[in-house]
Each structure stands twice: as C-alpha cells, then as structure tokens.
Amino acid sequence: MRAVNLIPAEQRSGASVGAGRSEGAAYAVLVLLAGIALLAFLYGRADKQISSRRAQVATVTAQAQHAQAQAGRLAPYTSFVALREQRVKAVADLVDSRFDWAHAFHEFGRVLPTSVSVATLTGTIGAASGSSAAAAAPAPSASTSAPAGSASTSAPAASAPAGGAGSAAAAAQTVTSSTPPGSVPTFTLTGCAKSQPAVALMLTRLRLIDGVANVTLQTSAKSGSSGATASGTGGCQARQPAYTATVSFDPLPTPAATQSATAVSATKSTGGAR
Amino acid sequence: MTGRDRMVVIVVVLLAVLGGGWMLVVSPKSKEAGKLGKQVTEAQAQLASAEGQLSNARAAQTQYSRSYASIVSLGKAVPPSQEVPSLIYQLSQATNAKNVDFSSIAASAGPGSSSAGAASAATAAASAGFSQMPFTFVFNGSFFDLEHLFQQLNGFTVRKASGGLQVSGRLLTIQSVKLAPESSGGSGSAASQMLSGTVSATAYVLPAGQGLTGGATPGAPAGAATPVSSTTGAASSPTAPAIARVTP
Numbered sequence: 001m002r003a004v005n006l007i008p009a010e011q012r013s014g015a016s017v018g019a020g021r022s023e024g025a026a027y028a029v030l031v032l033l034a035g036i037a038l039l040a041f042l043y044g045r046a047d048k049q050i051s052s053r054r055a056q057v058a059t060v061t062a063q064a065q066h067a068q069a070q071a072g073r074l075a076p077y078t079s080f081v082a083l084r085e086q087r088v089k090a091v092a093d094l095v096d097s098r099f100d101w102a103h104a105f106h107e108f109g110r111v112l113p114t115s116v117s118v119a120t121l122t123g124t125i126g127a128a129s130g131s132s133a134a135a136a137a138p139a140p141s142a143s144t145s146a147p148a149g150s151a152s153t154s155a156p157a158a159s160a161p162a163g164g165a166g167s168a169a170a171a172a173q174t175v176t177s178s179t180p181p182g183s184v185p186t187f188t189l190t191g192c193a194k195s196q197p198a199v200a201l202m203l204t205r206l207r208l209i210d211g212v213a214n215v216t217l218q219t220s221a222k223s224g225s226s227g228a229t230a231s232g233t234g235g236c237q238a239r240q241p242a243y244t245a246t247v248s249f250d251p252l253p254t255p256a257a258t259q260s261a262t263a264v265s266a267t268k269s270t271g272g273a274r
Numbered sequence: 275m276t277g278r279d280r281m282v283v284i285v286v287v288l289l290a291v292l293g294g295g296w297m298l299v300v301s302p303k304s305k306e307a308g309k310l311g312k313q314v315t316e317a318q319a320q321l322a323s324a325e326g327q328l329s330n331a332r333a334a335q336t337q338y339s340r341s342y343a344s345i346v347s348l349g350k351a352v353p354p355s356q357e358v359p360s361l362i363y364q365l366s367q368a369t370n371a372k373n374v375d376f377s378s379i380a381a382s383a384g385p386g387s388s389s390a391g392a393a394s395a396a397t398a399a400a401s402a403g404f405s406q407m408p409f410t411f412v413f414n415g416s417f418f419d420l421e422h423l424f425q426q427l428n429g430f431t432v433r434k435a436s437g438g439l440q441v442s443g444r445l446l447t448i449q450s451v452k453l454a455p456e457s458s459g460g461s462g463s464a465a466s467q468m469l470s471g472t473v474s475a476t477a478y479v480l481p482a483g484q485g486l487t488g489g490a491t492p493g494a495p496a497g498a499a500t501p502v503s504s505t506t507g508a509a510s511s512p513t514a515p516a517i518a519r520v521t522p
Contacts (some may be wrong), residue, residue, distance in 0.1 A: 036292075039295045041374075042304070043300045046307045049311075052405075056314050057317050061321075064317060064323075068328075071327040074332065074498070075497075076495040076496060076497040077334040077494075078331050079335065079497075080487075083488055084348075086451070090403065091439055094447060095432065098428060098447050101424040120453065120454045121453040123451045125450065130342050160348070177447060
C-alpha cells in the first residue's frame, strides 16, 4: 500500500512553525518594538549620564578653581617656606663641606712623639684631588722658607683660592663654599727631632691620624750635613735633624656622603675631640 | 517569494532599523557621555592637584611662625649684611673663653675680588649662593687652647645628630691655619709655649637685595595681606609673633 500525504503541497516545506496567518510579521513587529525600547533605554541612560557628568564637571571645576584661588592667596607662605628650606640646605651644605681643624690638631697632639718638636704647622685646603695631582702634595716652600719662629701672615692669602676648576664647577651647583667637596686638606710640619730615627717614628705616628691619606717627608737634615739648608736647620740644636713633612688628608666629602655618614653615626659628636 | 525569503527580508530590515537607530541616535550620545567622563576625570585630577597645593599652602601657613623663627636664626650664621662688628664680638667672646689672645682681624681680597677694603670683601659667589667674605685672623695661645678655639669656631654652626642645624653664631669656613711660635714674646717657659695662629677663614652673607626674611614680618610673609583662613588658628595671626628660638 502506498502512503499518501494529506498536507497541501504549499504547506509541506518552508513554512515556519507558529508563523500563523501573519506569516511572521507579528514576531517582526514584536522584535522591532523590543529593539526600539532597548535603544530608547540606552539613549535615556546616555542622556542622563551626559547631564550628570556635565554637572559634575562644572562642580569639580568650580571646586578646583576655588582651591587654586585659595592656594594662590597662600602662595607667599609657600614661597617663604621654600626660601627657608633653600637657606637651610645651603647652610647645611656649607657646614658639611668644612674640614674639622680642631680634630686634626687634636690628632697631631695625640700622635706626635716626644722626641720631636714642631716649629711651624701649616694647614691648607688644597685643590680637589681629581683636578691636579700636584695639588695633593703642594711644595712646602712657602712655609718652610720662613725661619722658625716667624709670625708670617702670608700663607692664608696664598692658599685662599681653594679648589680647582672641577671643584669650582661642582660647587657652583649649590652654594659656593671656600672649601668645596673634594678639596684635599694638607698640613706641612717643620721642626726638630732628636735623631733621624725619631723622624722615622714621627712619620709612622703621623700615619695613625684619623683621616690621613698620605705622609711625605720633604727633608730631614742635620746642621752639619751636606744636604742641610738654611730653612731646614733653623732653630734646631747642633747635630739635631731639622725636618719638613707633609701630611695629606682624605678629600672633603660630598654633601651626600656626609648626610649618609650623619645618618649612620648619629650618636657621634661633631666636635673635634673624638 | 517563499516564506523563508520573507523572513530573511524581515530580519534584515529589522537589523537595519535597529543598527541605524543605534548609530544615528544612541551612539553619539554614548560618545558624548564618554567624552564627558574623560572631562570629569581631568577635572578631578585638577581638583586633586589644586587641593594638594592648597594643603601644602595651608601647611606652610601653619608652620609659618616656625619657619620665620628658623630663618631668623639662620641669620645669625649667614646675615644679610657683613656684620663685622658682631663677628668681632663673637670671636672676642670665644677667645676669652679659651684663654686665647685675639690679635688681629683683616679683610682679605677673595677670589674674583678686584678691589680691597671691607666693602669689597664680600665677593659675589654663584648666583644661587651666598657671598663670601674672606678674613685673616691672628690668635695667640697654646696649642691646645688654639685647638679648642677652632672647635668653638666650628661650633657656631653645626649639624645636629638629627640632621638639623644648630646655630649659635657666624658660620665660618677655615681654609688655612698656620701655627708658629709667637714672636713678640714674653719670657720664660710659658712664653715659649705660646703660638701664633694665623687663620684664613671665610664668612658668608646673603645675596644682596634678598634680605634676611625677604620682606616677611612675624605675622605674615611679604605679599600676604591678611591670614586667609580662620581654620589655621593662631599660627599666622599677627597677635602670635614668631619667636626666634627654634633651631632649623
């Protein structure tokens, strides 16, 4: 027996389920309405955001302007505090760039042996170590040429322009110190010793001074020896060697190094007697 | 046209209508809202910056009296003018305390200085820095008295352990020292122990025209008419003048 399809031929395929008599138009209208409703909702939300954000911008801008105006009225106070901080830093830099002369003299008094006497002791802050190698150990002729016991005042004028070109440039970035960081303190000692071994002992002891980088003997000659000069023997007893020695200290620290050292050794005294 | 074709056309038309509505109506509004959101963010950043400035300014106003006292105190270390009399007075007091004879003081010509004299002793240093005043002092005393004197000279302005500054006198930077037996003499063993110390040192003064406080008064800095905010209390009130005892 052959099966017979009783569905009309135009309805057998392609017809959607539930299309009904409107053939899907009702669904399309519903979807369209839903889409329009969604668009309307999004539009309304964006419009609301716009209005609220406009108001927010206006409010925040007004607040910012008000705050700026107030800050502007108080600007002299800010400037004054900045001036104060600038001065404190400048003075602190100058304080940090100083050499502790008292401590150096204390150390000389501590280490010099009794078999040695000092006729003159001249200390100067030399040029920066990086600018000139010769500056680290300046010729002591200016101080040794003067006879022992003289009260010459020419040494400071000769040593006043401390610091070379490099150190001057570095110092110009902040406050110009007369003893800029990197300068090398150098002492020149002249005097008499009881014997040549006493001079050797003195040189050894001088190396014990806190912060000393180098100790150099210039001359050590007895009055009767062939190498003795007028400056080298002045004031010494017969057969006692007159000596001239140079003591170079470490270069003066930079402010950053000084600050870190201050932070580490906060309990140390800043005075000379350590 | 079959039913399927009609459905396709309907869907396409729906998508076109909805897409067009989105692009023509909703999307511009969303973009405008996004732009305004960025403007809000920028305005809030401006507000935060302005509030930060205001906060700093209020803090500066609050600590004004302390800053004023500090800057006046710093004036003892680096005065606005040469103040040679006060320097001599301080050196005299220090030498008296250490049994040292203050023999002489002379203004030196500093580096870059072209003319002599006390008026020209102040040498213009770097533009941002202080002016230098080189001096040459001669002190007479024993070795250890001179050592103590140098310690006291350094002690006029020192760093505290906390990192601050303690100012009790003029800031001096010693460049050179020469110790030699005193020539003038006396007699006996005491005289033989006396040394003459020639010290080359530099004092500093503020740049010309800057003034110690830059025109500020104990009540308010230059340019501030009256205290602005009542919330800052008596810190900036003219009735609460600064006291120059606080160290920086």
